[in-house]
Amino acid sequence: MKTADPELMRAINRYHVIDAIRRDGPIARVEIVERTELSPATVSAITGALIEEGLVDVLRVAAGENGARGRPRVLLGLNGAAFHVVGVKLSAQRISITITDARGEALASLVLPVQLARQSTEVIADLIEDGVRGCVQDARLSMSQISGIGIGLPGVIDGVSGISHWSPVLGPRAEPFGQAVERRLGIRTLIENDANLVALAEHWFGYGRGLDSFAVVTVENTIGMGLIVDGRLYRGAHGVGPELGHVKMEAGGAPCRCGQTGCLEAYASDWGVLQMAEQLGLADGAMGDPGRRMAQLVRQAQQGDAALAQLFERAGGMLGLAIANIANLLNPPRIILTGEGLRAGDLLRRPLLAAVEANVLPTLREAMQITFHPWGDEMWARGAAVIVLRRIYEAPWNEALKNRPEEDVWMRSRSG
């Protein structure tokens, strides 16, 4: 719990005004007053400062234009050109990079096919450096115009300190990975669990827009979860987010690559389904992109392979049970499902929804929505950019920044 001080209060109010403009802009001052419940004087002072800083643009709408009646209205919108950020998503088989403007609109993107597991942390940081420099060039920007970099990756990631405690792409040792990239590019870099960045992106662009609390479940080669509570990412001890993939679905269940047993990931992730298919002789153990191999398995199941269909049935049932337990335990008003794992379509979806129906307490069921939202890697990278955008707009509210004020240099490159 933070003690309130005037500076903090101004930062919170400023963020709420920016957030209203971002969500609903172009927007008139009077509407900002309505949305934020701030006084007209406070809103005028804040928007005046934001216009002066160049973060907000003034759009004049003439009478009659855009359906506006009577006298001309002055509408405000975020100034996309105010600054630029980079979003990077690391997954098992590729590095995705996106440059966005201050509104989160993508200006340039790049996908590098790399099997990350066989590269050292140093090589991965090198590849990110080269990729970011190339992508910034593609966007016709210079590096001095980039205000921050956000990197999303699977694993147990401390988004506050920038340390990867364990990651399938960086390995089992604690790595100060944010610093490794920051050193190379000289630009402030944040790292975050990839499910958390999806949650932030849903909050900015997707089905979480307008919600104060919701959960996101990501089904890919790993299974992750991001939880937004009162508009902020939930973090446990040491800044780590929910590890849904390693929640145990049954005592002494299927063996997981984490060394424990019964993990959701062992049943319902791409990795888990492939493992089981191999053990049952339904898929060969050949190397290759798990995504492509999974797409092949889905086709076979859809064409009538009953044994494979059964595997997806079980994966969906386990996912549904896990989602029901999130609902029983945390009862968020909405749970959003996303990730490549959704490619299985109804094979997964039908048993998933049946398991939710059977296992959520009836009194909680009506208060909950389940939304499917398939995303591509570019969207994940855009989500990584949101990590930085949000931190810039929130500063100095954000307690992580408060912990290292000497590094609060977000804005330095805005004039660059």
Next chain:
Amino acid sequence: MKTADPELMRAINRYHVIDAIRRDGPIARVEIVERTELSPATVSAITGALIEEGLVDVLRVAAGENGARGRPRVLLGLNGAAFHVVGVKLSAQRISITITDARGEALASLVLPVQLARQSTEVIADLIEDGVRGCVQDARLSMSQISGIGIGLPGVIDGVSGISHWSPVLGPRAEPFGQAVERRLGIRTLIENDANLVALAEHWFGYGRGLDSFAVVTVENTIGMGLIVDGRLYRGAHGVGPELGHVKMEAGGAPCRCGQTGCLEAYASDWGVLQMAEQLGLADGAMGDPGRRMAQLVRQAQQGDAALAQLFERAGGMLGLAIANIANLLNPPRIILTGEGLRAGDLLRRPLLAAVEANVLPTLREAMQITFHPWGDEMWARGAAVIVLRRIYEAPWNEALKNRPEEDVWMRSRSG
């Protein structure tokens, strides 16, 4: 997310000062400045107002006294006599009532043995009315000196609207139970899930003191959970807290009284263990206080009944698995276990800790503590009083109060 306004800021600062005095009082102003990180001027203004309102007492300590050196120090403490509240705990077999002062110290207590399940909501509200009147008399107070009533009960309780959606003691229909008691006594009444009140009480008096985030798991005839995040009770949609008892431990598992299967409560609550013991012919199905029957089963198991010991082994293993999953999902720095179910001692504790060890992700394990804290019913009732104390000290910060400002009448009886 609340927009900050000056009034809200003052309320937050006021609460932080009160909270520092409550936690660490008697305390000097300079120490309050340190704890809260507020300016000395702000702390002086707030403490001055609190002294004037009669909420805070000035204790002068002469030089040399209590280890103090040099010039006399002025210490501040909460004024217990400032106002009084009532805490009520409903459980299957009894109604426990406690009157506390403004510091949460118990002045009088009363336990009514009543089998609540066979009484109507109206009769239960009548019994609470009579019990509260009697208990207030025992404390040598008049009803006009009571500022509020907090009632804790098991079930799906909306602590914001005061509605019991489902409760083993009030039944399956939605009941505006808070209002039923409020009407009888003419005193503002809050109801809350009983695990939530235990979480608040741990935060005030117990092992949660000084922690911003932690979880409490209660093992009784039902199984509950309370979650404190950033110093506040976590609530999902519709104000309902975590329903740990109905988290599913295996697909298609043991049948539960909620109508679903595989619920933690079916394996590890007093109700679940008794059910299983009856089914295996290890306990007769006679009526009677489940607490007493459970104590008997524990004795038999401790004296060498292997089949019964096995039941506790399974209950402990399932509890440990559920606690491991809370750690994997939410990773709170501490999980506190409490409730009558702990009477089984090492029969439960040993398999519980083994299951936690085997199922919490190794990277999360070191960041987590498990604490056992056996409590009596009087402590639960004292926790119910904390619901009210906290709301009084927080007002007008609390958003629930903001939602019904016309009822913000906490302080009316302070001068009574």
